[in-house]
Amino acid sequence: DAGVTQSPTHLIKTRGQHVTLRCSPISGHKSVSWYQQVLGQGPQFIFQYYEKEERGRGNFPDRFSARQFPNYSSELNVNALLLGDSALYLCASSLAPGQGRYEQYFGPGTRLTVT
Amino acid sequence: DAKTTQPTSMDCAEGRAANLPCNHSTISGNEYVYWYRQIHSQGPQYIIHGLKNNETNEMASLIITEDRKSSTLILPHATLRDTAVYYCIVKGHNFNKFYFGSGTKLNVKP
Numbered sequence: 001d002a003g004v005t006q007s008p009t010h011l012i013k014t015r016g017q018h019v020t021l022r023c024s025p026i027s028g029h030k031s032v033s034w035y036q037q038v039l040g041q042g043p044q045f046i047f048q049y050y051e052k053e054e055r056g057r058g059n060f061p062d063r064f065s066a067r068q069f070p071n072y073s074s075e076l077n078v079n080a081l082l083l084g085d086s087a088l089y090l091c092a093s094s095l096a097p098g099q100g101r102y103e104q105y106f107g108p109g110t111r112l113t114v115t
Numbered sequence: 116d117a118k119t120t121q122p123t124s125m126d127c128a129e130g131r132a133a134n135l136p137c138n139h140s141t142i143s144g145n146e147y148v149y150w151y152r153q154i155h156s157q158g159p160q161y162i163i164h165g166l167k168n169n170e171t172n173e174m175a176s177l178i179i180t181e182d183r184k185s186s187t188l189i190l191p192h193a194t195l196r197d198t199a200v201y202y203c204i205v206k207g208h209n210f211n212k213f214y215f216g217s218g219t220k221l222n223v224k225p
Binding site: 044058092 | 149151156157158159160161164200202212213214215216217218
């Protein structure tokens with residue numbers, strides 16, 4: 001079975017532009033989470049979606065938004081890009097949200113560079 | 116969410132057991148301990164998780180103290196490919212949100 005896939009692999013954008021990142025979860029997984037990883041730091045939680053609804057949000061500005069589609073794939077959108085948005089953006093999928101047992105499986109990430 | 120404390124880095128000789136400690140003294144009774152690792156610039160890889168009892172799978176063993184305030188991830192025979200950042204995570208109450216922290220950089224040396 002295919003793992004979590006993300007596209008594109010790498011992306012270069014200019015300050016002020018908008019970007020859309022895409023994620024396809026493992027087949028059968030209904031929950032998708034997004035993380036931002038700045039160089040030298042651990043991943044930081046941005047969003048979680050389950051059944052097309054936002055179920056959790058981290059401490060990120062409103063420039064960040066996401067959605068989940070009926071096939072459980074997801075998009076992360078970032079508006080008005082800043083230099084500080086340069087990071088590895090990770091998508092993770094799991095069977096369902098819950099109180100612990102459902103481990104998350106991560107994709108390879110999208111490397112975003114803002115110049 | 117319970118926070119975790121891990122050493123910044125550790126060294127291990129190839130072929131020897133690597134024992135990675137984690138302190139999670141504020142863990143709640145229904146929170147699980149998860150371990151992930153991240154090899155340079157790749158997505159984090161799930162290793163193992165547990166609640167109370169010790170757990171073992173094909174990758175590693177997880178030893179959780181009786182009071183659940185700390186745990187140890189054991190890689191029984193470390194190889195050079197095990198060089199990575201290892202994250203100890205306590206599963207938050209908010210669905211699948213994970214708080215990663217800074218992790219332990221494990222250097223496996225020949």
